[in-house]
Amino acid sequence: MNRSVSDSPSAPAPSFYLPDFCATQTVLAVVLIAELVALVLTLAREELQYGFWIDLARTSLFLLWIGLSSAAVLCYTRPVLARMSVQRASAVSLGLLVAVTLVISEVTFWLGQRWFGGLQSAMGSLFPINHATFLLRNLFIAFIVSALALRYFYIAHEWRRTVEGRARLRIDALQARIRPHFLFNSMNTIASLTRTNPAQAEEAVEDLADLFRANLRETRTQIPLKEELEVARLYQRIEELRLGSRLKVKWNVQALPMDTLVPSLVVQPLLENAIYHGIEPLPDGGTVVVSGTRAGDNLELSIANPVQKQPGGLAHAGNRIALDNIRERLELAYHGRARLDVENRGDEYVVKLTFPLVPRAALQ
């Protein structure tokens, strides 16, 4: 059975900052804002025409009309706005809100003139009389209140993103650590080698130290591909001591430009996964194939390992966490221009990394 999973590195997408105005909660917030503004406007008025409550009711009605219409417009245009840049979307939303205010003010004025204007009734005098002043005043208020509201939504959104980002970084740090199994097994191998082959034990300690140093580097560091592959080879050497002839790794990476910069620790964890989930469960072992090609401005690296045929089928939760982590770091480094694809071909599991070539000179 051929199953192919492919998705771009977009863990939590940088979502649009405006809330969904179709949601009841947001509509409720809009009503609340409209009422508060109405209250402020009525309180600030020095001469009340008909007493506080009637003035408040009149202003409320008018503002609710504007508020709910604005919510409807934003609800409808949000998908379009979400595709724009933050600045552009903000400017367009502000324009829309002011336009809604303009239209509703105009309709209100027109209603007053047409139906009640002629009558010298109480109803008639509830409507504005001076056209220009009425419109201009409303537009200014709409502009200021909308700008404040947009700013509020933006800051609230940014704050939430920072909180989420911090939580993610903590998980990052946790996942970047080497598997405890690997650490203790390696120590055990070294303990065994100290008597039987001291020279090899010494080498293994050096390799382990370098591997840990690489793991302790900040996860955002960019390093030349050559160094990244070297870290993966350190790992391979340590595992070879432990697994003996069961582990074979084939490297087809000669064609790659070794000085291109890559985020650190993207290849080694993939090799680690391939060995841990692919080779270790096989009694007779197998071969992991690492191949790299250059495709235009992109670099493609794939790591393939054999899959154990198992009736039950184990879910590899650990594997997915490592892949998510790499995806996120690729996203941070390349902003959507890199991808990580996983392909399960039944008897073979292939992880493919694609990312843009960044020559060293470009960053200096």
Place this chain on the structure above:
Amino acid sequence: MKVLIVDDEPPARERLKRLLEEIDSFEVAGEAANGTEAIALAGRLAPDVVLMDIRMPGMDGVEAARHLGQLDEPPAIIFITAYDEYALRAFDTHAVGYLLKPVRREKLADTLTRAARLTKPQLAAIVKAAAPRARRSHLSVRARGELRLIPVEEVLYFLADQKYVTIRHRGGEDLIEESLKSLEDEFDPDFLRIHRNALVAVRHIASIERSGEGQYSVRMRGIETDLPVSRRLATDVLRRFRG
């Protein structure tokens, strides 16, 4: 005292062997690289103690311990692991002997002298903690003091009798002392209950025949026997087989 070392990593076995040389009154009887090998050797060598790595390819240490427990004179088992949080907690609670890698010599000597056979409750607790690999890869039957392993994928069906369960597999028929219910729970969804006394391997079903008034029977691949499907389970069986 004879010790059997079971670990898939050559350097790990090497080290245990060397440490054991330095401990009096214990000698290495043999080495195995996985659970299946360990069971074959245990029958032949009759070791007193087995040093058993948990994480191994093929059959892991926990399953091997389960099978060894079926022997008339089961060996004492000491588990060895690099890092298994859940298993360790179960070992501590149930006083099961274990060692951590890298193994210390004093600790090894101490644990060996106190090594004891696993009791049934101890085994059950370890199996539970070792999930999700609690499902066995093999079933074991006793034959002349040794264990014979039957790979689960070769089992066609289980048939319950008064006291025993008959396993019909590619290599013939055998009796085991397990309940059909526990087998059903362990191997779900690969095995399907078609009757109060029958559990069949879904992968080996050849066809489902209608043999009369709402009466169905299951035909297994490669054998002549037809197994009747109970009326109560007929709908379930048909749905599983067709879906």
